[in-house]
Amino acid sequence: MSPSAAARPAQADAAPAPIGLFDLNRQQARLRHDIDRRIAQVMDHGQFVLGPEVSELEAQIAEFSGVKHAIGVSSGRDALIMALMAADIGRGDAVLVPAFTFSATAAVVIAVGAVPVFVDVASDTFNMDPAALEASIASASRSGLNAKAVMPVDLFGRPADYGPISTIAAAHGLIVVADAAQSFGGAVGERKVGNLAPISCASFYPTKPLGAFGDGGAVLTDDDGLADAVRQIRTHGRAGDGDEAMRIGMTGRLDTIQAAVLLSKLSxxxxxxxxxxxxxxxxxxxxxxxxxxxxxxxxxxxxxxxxxxxxxxxxxxxxxxxxxxxxxxxxxxxxxxxxxxxxxxxxxxxxxxxxxxxxxxxxxxxxxxxxxxxxxxxxxxxxxxxx
Ligand SMILES: Cc1ncc(COP(=O)(O)O)c(C=O)c1O
CATH class of the missing domain: 3.90.1150.10 (Aspartate Aminotransferase, domain 1)
Known part of the structure; x- marks a missing residue:
């Protein structure tokens, strides 16, 4: 080492460490031991599809959110698609969505054959503006669209204005499907996200507040009928162990390994x-x-x-x-x-x-x-x- 370098304070010229928008590495370092152990358990029992960790996670998520049913699914997008399918929304229907959100919110509506109708948002909450919802319902009806659902988004983690939105939805016969992709863990008063609408959809994408090591999500509801429908849809429309497709379904399950990771993070x-x-x-x-x-x-x-x-x-x-x-x-x-x-x-x-x-x-x-x-x-x- 040259004398001049030795005389310099060690950090003098060092640029400060970058600060990322998200830093998942620190969390991984904290939890690594527990996650490794849980993943090893999955590899030991070998039930990679709907293994015991999935049911354990579903029970913990349902309890955490104060809802009767939590169904582990393959992603937030698939949760929304399955919720819309379970609510019988499809061709010929319109769904009101905020104009300021991730593209998946509107794309899922189109994926089930329905049409998205955009609603303006409130600048202070970033969320669907209930006053604008009334106007968009009226404009959908003038355009000959049959509005059947409203899908508020809890943007950036803040629950949408479910009180007024639910009142307007009830007056127009719309079901509220909550896009809670960003808000699992949020609440309004004592009511947790998952329990603010008849059916809510969470994402466990890695950067979400509760994030897996890959894609994952959950559908949350108190409604037995909707829950049964989502469980069938996530496994090719099959009921229980039956071979017949009772309805059109998909491959929509949460992987057991992701459930193991999420159990660790939920702790x-x-x-x-x-x-x-x-x-x-x-x-x-x-x-x-x-x-x-x-x-x-x-x-x-x-x-x-x-x-x-x-x-x-x-x-x-x-x-x-x-x-x-x-x-x-x-x-x-x-x-x-x-x-x-x-x-x-x-x-x-x-x-x-x-x-x-x-x-x-x-x-x-x-x-x-x-x-x-x-x-x-x-x-x-x-x-x-x-x-
Ligand atoms: C508002 C919103 N809706 C839907 C999704 C889709 O979730 P996923 O990426 O888990 O499919 C996201 C995720 O990025 C989202 O932010």
């Missing part, structure tokens, strides 16, 4: 949700006043899948953070009515100004149970310096 999930809420509170404290921070209220508990602010000149801010090794996300850059795949389903009368404004201004910051307070401060310092 620490409450503590992780608590930490996510702490991180969100720290961001709020540092950023409120300088940026539009997410709405918080006492009764609505977000699962904090993402912490998303709204800023002017979002792309410049994002680039500056990126230069400093800080990862951010754009969820979502394009409102659904501007996706090419959905163009043929537009009625032509869509007015969705809030969804469009949000698409131009949202910025998601690093979030997760393992980000440190120091890292949150670093993100905030860098962000505040750019605003």
């Amino acid at each position: 620490v999930f409450k503590a992780e949700l608590h930490r996510r809420a702490e991180v969100a509170a720290l961001y709020d404290e540092r950023l409120a006043g300088a940026a539009d921070v997410p709405l918080t209220d006492d009764d609505v508990r977000s699962a904090w899948a993402l912490y998303t602010i709204r800023v002017e000149e979002r792309d410049r801010v994002r680039a500056t953070l990126s230069e400093q090794g800080i990862g951010t996300g754009l969820f979502y850059r394009v409102a659904l009515h501007h996706h090419p795949a959905f163009a043929e389903f537009l009625t032509g009368s869509e007015t969705l100004p809030v969804a469009e404004r949000l698409a131009a201004s949202v910025l998601s910051l690093p979030m997760g149970p393992d980000i440190t307070d120091d890292e949150v401060h670093r993100v905030c310092d860098a962000l505040l310096a750019t605003l």
